[in-house]
Amino acid sequence: MPLLRQLEFAFQTSRIPSSVAGVSDRGYSARDLQIKAQELLHSLGATRLARGLRVEWNPRLQSAAGRADYREKLISLNPRLREHGEEEIERTLRHELAHLLAQFREKSRRWIAPHGPEWREACRDLGIADEARCHNLPFAARTFPPRFVYRCPNCKAEFPRVRRVRRAVACLACCRKHNGGEFDPRFRLKLIRQGDSAIAGYQSVMSSEVETSLTVGERSEDRN
Structure with a gap:
């Protein structure tokens, strides 16, 4: 059975409502962000995905803001996001979470397009309906x-x-x-x-x- 290979996914920044930007209240630790992501998944009925989810800060990321790996149920975030405030961290977290949620919802386990309609629907459910596929943060590209x-x-x-x-x-x-x-x-x-x-x-x-x-x-x- 083919597995989805999650690749580096980045996004274009835009503002999100302050009502959903609660990262600063808890801090920026991977554990805090993981709990937040798990709560979002639970609220959308994706309990099984939430149980296996992990979030990490990965200094190996260079030009990508984040990465989602469905096979490992892992979201990796670029530590340089801390330089751009809690809204960027929040949006990145939800952007990458949408990739995992979209694939989780695909019951046939077929490969889905990284930024296709399934991902777009997951973005809407996660409160980032206007999300774009690429970011414009000033991350140096090696x-x-x-x-x-x-x-x-x-x-x-x-x-x-x-x-x-x-x-x-x-x-x-x-x-x-x-x-x-x-x-x-x-x-x-x-x-x-x-x-x-x-x-x-x-x-x-x-x-x-x-x-x-x-x-x-x-x-x-x-x-x-």
């Missing part, structure tokens, strides 16, 4: 030269990567077109260049784009 280039055997699209792919990943566009968005081994990416030869023809890749530009389906087992 760039890296690609070291590996993969190609889809079907559409021939190429995917530069900074790190070697360790899982069975496939071209999302082809999986959507021919297999309803589910992982299909026919479209599994093939390594075609690595090392210095991979750099030729490609500019440096932004750290956030390394993941988000290569949205893929994947199997549960790791591959070497």
Whole structure:
């Protein structure tokens, strides 16, 4: 059964009503934010998701404001959000929580689009109906030269990567077109260049784009 690989998700800032911005009353600790997120899920009937939910501050995040990992039931937040006040922390928390809630509600366990109608509905239920998919916070974007280039055997699209792919990943566009968005081994990416030869023809890749530009389906087992 394919699993949803949650990638880095960021959002565009906008103000939220003070009535829902209660983070400052409790502090910014991961534990406080986790409790708040669990309370929101309980209020929406997602008790099972709430029980397994974890929230962390992750200093490894660079240009992304946050990340949602449905498989791990984990929300990771960029510590630099603290520099921008409680409203940004609150909105980021709800933005990432909407990703988990949207996938949780998909009873067939099919892969859903990261910012599709299911996510939009979850945003409305979480009080951020006007949420955008990308943020405009001044987070510096790190760039890296690609070291590996993969190609889809079907559409021939190429995917530069900074790190070697360790899982069975496939071209999302082809999986959507021919297999309803589910992982299909026919479209599994093939390594075609690595090392210095991979750099030729490609500019440096932004750290956030390394993941988000290569949205893929994947199997549960790791591959070497």
